[in-house]
Amino acid sequence: MLHTGSCHCGALSFEFEAPPVTEGLRCNCSICARKGATMTGFSVSSEQIRIKAKDGALSTYTFGSGVAKHHFCNKCGIYTFHQTLRQPGYYRINIGCIDGVDSSSIPFEVFNGAAIKS
Numbered sequence: 001m002l003h004t005g006s007c008h009c010g011a012l013s014f015e016f017e018a019p020p021v022t023e024g025l026r027c028n029c030s031i032c033a034r035k036g037a038t039m040t041g042f043s044v045s046s047e048q049i050r051i052k053a054k055d056g057a058l059s060t061y062t063f064g065s066g067v068a069k070h071h072f073c074n075k076c077g078i079y080t081f082h083q084t085l086r087q088p089g090y091y092r093i094n095i096g097c098i099d100g101v102d103s104s105s106i107p108f109e110v111f112n113g114a115a116i117k118s
């Protein structure tokens with residue numbers, strides 16, 4: 001199905017093809033622990049996601065090896081998606097940013113990212 005979503009202010013929006021969102025993933029690494037977001041359990045390729053950013057709203061934070069790319073809106077500060085450490089070029093989406101999905105009702109697994117060198 002086609003999912004749509006955005007940051008809070010709407011400067012950053014996206015759509016992607018994927019199955020319905022029924023499970024999430026959280027991670028205990030140093031950055032995910034601070035964000036506290038539940039991400040999609042699946043990842044989507046750069047061909048599957050279309051990202052629209054107004055006025056250069058898309059910013060990217062990296063640390064450590066720089067492989068994982070943490071994308072956020074630099075107008076409202078919301079973290080919308082990241083490119084994963086394990087699969088560069090693939091994105092996990094912040095479930096809270098997906099239209100019509102109640103992120104607080106989605107069960108999630110916890111990935112032990114703290115055990116992996118970033």
Ligand SMILES: [Zn+2]
Nearest residue numbers: 007009073076
């Ligand atoms: Zn925004």
